[in-house]
Amino acid sequence: MNIxxxxxxxxxxxxxxxxxxxxxxxLQKQIITTTSTSVVARNTAYLRIIDTLDGKGIAEVNKIIDKI
Structure with a gap:
């Protein structure tokens, strides 16, 4: 089961x-191709969130799997 x-x-x-x-x-492609500062700001924030939550997200998924 553990395997x-x-x-x-x-x-x-x-x-x-x-x-x-x-x-x-x-997101990076949109940043490169847009002239909108709001799109650049939004996508930059999304990129930071993705990097920050990655480890926590995987940890949460692992917790859910362990409960199965």
Whole structure:
């Protein structure tokens, strides 16, 4: 059972990292291509949030998996 949980954690962590990377690329592309200062500010804030919450988000997912 523990092996299954560990494999699930690895899979979910991998998927979260992939989604995080895709979102960051999208936000950075918008920052580069826009002339709107509000879009730049918003996307910069989103990028900071993504980086800050990453570890906590994975920890929360792991807690949920452990309860299964």
């Amino acid at each position: 299954l949980k560990e494999l699930t954690k690895i899979f979910i962590r991998s998927k979260l990292e992939d989604e995080k990377r895709k979102l960051k690329e999208k």
